[in-house]
Amino acid sequence: MSIPPTIEVRGLRKVFRQATTGQSVVAIDRLDLTIQPKEVIAIVGQTGCGKSTFFDMMIGLEAPTEGSIHIGDKSPYSDFDYFRGKMATVFQQDRLLPWRSALDNAKLPLELMGRPEDEQRERALMWLNKLGLGQFTNAYPHELSGGMRQRVAIARAFAVQPDILLADEAFGHLDEVTAAELRDTFLQLARECGSTAILITHQLEEAIAVGDRIAVFGKSAKLLADIHVNLWPKERYGELREAIQATLQSQKADPRLMQPA
Ligand SMILES: Nc1ncnc2c1ncn2[C@@H]1O[C@H](COP(=O)(O)OP(=O)(O)OP(=O)(O)O)[C@@H](O)[C@H]1O
């Protein structure tokens, strides 16, 4: 697999005009962020701070009002088709097609990419097996639990062997044990595949568990803190959690985050 390209976000701004009130909402206000190849980054921030808007722009669903996102020398919005099969997403809802079996759901992106039928089947089966669903490949979504459906969604994301994986609150609605287990599987697989992974969450525990790096977003996706978690010893994670919490509450970087760990 190729090395994923660097992601460069420069002066990114997104303003929405709300249809009902006619008022403008600045969802993202001049965000700068560089994400290195194979980096695993968690983005945390309070509700409404612009996380999903950032996600939608990363996957090319929304155009920037100003500024840019570059992935290598391409832009996800202007070069939308180029990124087919290079980026994969996992959302809070599994978004499985109810009339397709687990296998047929997992192979759908490969089908859309026009890959040979044998390859579609083989890759989808491999990932369903890796995610512990070997016995359920012919089951339909309504026959599976929420956690199992989310596993199918993860298998579907990995099956395209993406350079970049994006997850938006992908584990938030599951019970804590299942969520932690799936998150760990997701991270382990992302590392095995050498993908860059971006996980959006509003749960601090989840962000810290991700490991490499945490970007703390304030209102309008203002980058309040950019934390390299691997510089923090595990025994100071409690302090790290408190400092991030304080940052989110005050909307200012907590001084403890400025100190070298
Ligand atoms: N399509 C849209 N039209 C108008 N306003 C929008 C649109 N999408 C998002 N917004 C506004 O942009 C702001 C950021 O929304 P966004 O969904 O990015 O937040 P979020 O950080 O993902 O929140 P949450 O944690 O609740 O998912 C909000 O004020 C929201 O109302």
Ligand SMILES: [Mg+2]
């Ligand atoms: Mg959101």
